[in-house]
Amino acid sequence: MSVIVFAEIDNQQFKKSSLEAISYGKKVAQTLGLSCIALSLESLSDIDSLGQYGADRVISLANNAAFTSDSIANQISEACKSLNAQVVVISNSYTGKSLAPRIAVSLDASLATNVISLPDTAAGFKVKRGVFSGKAFAYTDLTKSVKVLALTPNTFDIDASGSSVSAETLTIAASTSAITINNSDKEIGKVPLTEAEIVVSAGRGMKGPENWNMVEELADLMGAATACSKPVSDMGWRPHAEHVGQTGITIKPNLYVAIGISGAIQHLAGVSSSKTIVAINKDPEAPFFKAADYGIVGDAFEVIPQLIAALKN
Amino acid sequence: MKVLVCMSVVPDTTTKIAFTENNTQFNKEGVQFIINPYDELAITRGLELAEANSGSVTVVHVGPAENEASIRKALSMGVNEAIRIDAPAHDAQYVAEQIAAIAQGYDLILTGRESIDYNGGAVCGLLGALLNIPSVNVVTEINYQDGTFSFTRDIDGGREMLSCKAPVVASAQKDLCEPRIPNMRGIMAARTKPLQVLAPQDTQIASAYTAYESPAAKSGVKLIDADNAGQLIDILRNELKVI
Numbered sequence: 093m094s095v096i097v098f099a100e101i102d103n104q105q106f107k108k109s110s111l112e113a114i115s116y117g118k119k120v121a122q123t124l125g126l127s128c129i130a131l132s133l134e135s136l137s138d139i140d141s142l143g144q145y146g147a148d149r150v151i152s153l154a155n156n157a158a159f160t161s162d163s164i165a166n167q168i169s170e171a172c173k174s175l176n177a178q179v180v181v182i183s184n185s186y187t188g189k190s191l192a193p194r195i196a197v198s199l200d201a202s203l204a205t206n207v208i209s210l211p212d213t214a215a216g217f218k219v220k221r222g223v224f225s226g227k228a229f230a231y232t233d234l235t236k237s238v239k240v241l242a243l244t245p246n247t248f249d250i251d252a253s254g255s256s257v258s259a260e261t262l263t264i265a266a267s268t269s270a271i272t273i274n275n276s277d278k279e280i281g282k283v284p285l286t287e288a289e290i291v292v293s294a295g296r297g298m299k300g301p302e303n304w305n306m307v308e309e310l311a312d313l314m315g316a317a318t319a320c321s322k323p324v325s326d327m328g329w330r331p332h333a334e335h336v337g338q339t340g341i342t343i344k345p346n347l348y349v350a351i352g353i354s355g356a357i358q359h360l361a362g363v364s365s366s367k368t369i370v371a372i373n374k375d376p377e378a379p380f381f382k383a384a385d386y387g388i389v390g391d392a393f394e395v396i397p398q399l400i401a402a403l404k405n
Numbered sequence: 406m407k408v409l410v411c412m413s414v415v416p417d418t419t420t421k422i423a424f425t426e427n428n429t430q431f432n433k434e435g436v437q438f439i440i441n442p443y444d445e446l447a448i449t450r451g452l453e454l455a456e457a458n459s460g461s462v463t464v465v466h467v468g469p470a471e472n473e474a475s476i477r478k479a480l481s482m483g484v485n486e487a488i489r490i491d492a493p494a495h496d497a498q499y500v501a502e503q504i505a506a507i508a509q510g511y512d513l514i515l516t517g518r519e520s521i522d523y524n525g526g527a528v529c530g531l532l533g534a535l536l537n538i539p540s541v542n543v544v545t546e547i548n549y550q551d552g553t554f555s556f557t558r559d560i561d562g563g564r565e566m567l568s569c570k571a572p573v574v575a576s577a578q579k580d581l582c583e584p585r586i587p588n589m590r591g592i593m594a595a596r597t598k599p600l601q602v603l604a605p606q607d608t609q610i611a612s613a614y615t616a617y618e619s620p621a622a623k624s625g626v627k628l629i630d631a632d633n634a635g636q637l638i639d640i641l642r643n644e645l646k647v648i
């Protein structure tokens with residue numbers, strides 16, 4: 093029996109969140125006395141290195157058909173069956189979330205998404221997951237014999253202390269897809285917001301979209317992704333993909349810098365799990381200061397240039 | 406065109422989340438419940454598509470009778486009929502299995518991208534697999550022509566345009582449409598629209614919530630003087646080593 097980790101690829105590289113998932117999978121495998129197998133849809137040149145992150149075996153699937161959720165989920169499910177998967181680990185990306193439920197049904201497994209803990213196997217198989225868009229956590233006991241876990245990115249450490257293994261190939265009968273992909277556009281090399289380690293976010297306090305140059309410059313210098321509050325995306329100042337909060341994306345970076353955002357409960361819900369929070373706001377009474385680790389009471393248009401200057405220094 | 410929209414009922418977004426019974430139950434006291442915001446988008450786009458293609462929209466909700474006010478709201482938005490499966494929404498898998506049992510014969514099934522309470526983001530894919538039809542997550546655009554649906558959906562770091570023949574299940578993301586606000590006529594009409602209550606199917610339970618926890622409170626903000634804002638960078642670089 094095995095713990096299977098799906099290693100997702102983006103821009104011809106294994107994603108960081110997948111390396112986190114492999115190191116997590118290894119720990120689960122050790123607890124349960126199983127082997128950890130990393131599964132990839134492509135045989136990238138550095139595929140053997142997945143062993144370093146904890147995979148006992150690395151397998152790439154031959155014959156994979158269209159890159160659509162139904163066909164990939166079938167491929168992975170078939171591989172999981174032939175490798176006798178006990179636990180399947182996936183990252184909670186959009187891709188992961190489109191696959192995990194389908195895999196769970198194929199394997200007649202229990203499913204948990206937004207997982208933020210290792211399983212407690214003392215009695216049953218309990219994991220902690222984020223609920224109420226960051227306002228709370230829940231412990232859930234997964235009761236079917238096979239489990240599918242989708243992990244929240246930026247939650248688990250990558251342990252690269254293992255050694256490379258040579259990848260094997262597994263041939264799965266090609267599965268057809270009912271979906272046709274007509275087109276896609278993707279910013280190459282851009283870290284998705286949910287996986288970014290540093291996020292610079294701005295709100296209505298920036299006054300208008302024309303003022304985002306300085307926000308972007310600050311983000312670039314910090315190596316950060318950019319985010320925004322709901323009204324900012326509602327007004328079309330920024331794309332909806334940047335909207336964080338209870339009705340946007342929930343994120344968990346190491347550092348969240350909020351500029352000109354008041355800190356409404358719906359906004360805080362989506363960002364309060366960030367490890368360090370910095371709030372910059374001209375209003376000393378802004379609720380964000382209650383949720384922040386560091387604060388600057390000041391005008392964004394004066395504070396941001398100082399931060400940029402300090403970073404260039 | 407027959408459209409089925411899966412609707413969850415969730416605490417209003419301003420709710421302070423708290424628990425009772427030794428942190429094993431969500432504290433519903435004083436909480437206002439609303440239609441899950443993404444499901445309002447699903448309902449609205451479902452109505453627009455049905456209206457343009459001489460179709461109809463059914464909403465289905467798995468939950469107790471106390472949620473019928475939200476179901477009536479959906480009916481007042483223009484939905485033709487409603488089904489309530491009379492059982493607690495145990496988890497996403499339970500919900501999907503209950504809905505799958507009544508979801509035959511629809512061209513398009515819509516869910517929200519996620520429910521803002523349990524945030525599983527799972528029901529769309531679960532339904533697709535249970536019904537053995539394609540599922541398309543987080544869609545910002547849905548169009549229909551001659552039996553084929555076309556979608557734009559969010560992918561990690563970008564978007565994708567895809568198409569497939571009916572039947573298909575898709576989950577609604579922000580930007581799909583502006584939620585429709587019920588008018589007086591809709592509210593009057595909703596009172597007499599059919600709301601069918603069904604008993605749940607027996608299914609094997611896949612998970613059980615055993616306890617809840619609230620996030621740890623912050624220990625207090627350290628303020629940095631605005632005239633010396635560069636000091637923040639120094640702290641982030643040298644003390645916290647996060648940049």
Ligand SMILES: Cc1cc2nc3c(=O)[nH]c(=O)nc-3n(C[C@H](O)[C@H](O)[C@H](O)COP(=O)(O)OP(=O)(O)OC[C@H]3O[C@@H](n4cnc5c(N)ncnc54)[C@H](O)[C@@H]3O)c2cc1C
Nearest residue numbers: 295296297321322337338339352353354358359374375392
């Ligand atoms: C159903 C529902 C769901 C919602 N979901 C979300 C969600 O997911 N995410 C979300 O973000 N919101 C959400 N909201 C909206 C939320 O309630 C707030 O309205 C919103 O977060 C406010 O955005 P803001 O902080 O950018 O704007 P404002 O509240 O207008 O705050 C602007 C802030 O900028 C400060 N400011 C102004 N000028 C300057 C300056 N020159 N320098 C520095 N600071 C300045 C002000 O002091 C103020 O604090 C939701 C609301 C509802 C009803």
Ligand SMILES: Nc1ncnc2c1ncn2[C@@H]1O[C@H](COP(=O)(O)O)[C@@H](O)[C@H]1O
Nearest residue numbers: 412413467516517519520525526527528
């Ligand atoms: N109790 C429920 N009854 C009907 N549909 C639901 C229910 N719970 C969730 N859904 C649907 O599934 C979507 C995703 O829910 P979740 O997987 O819990 O994030 C929601 O937006 C709804 O469309």
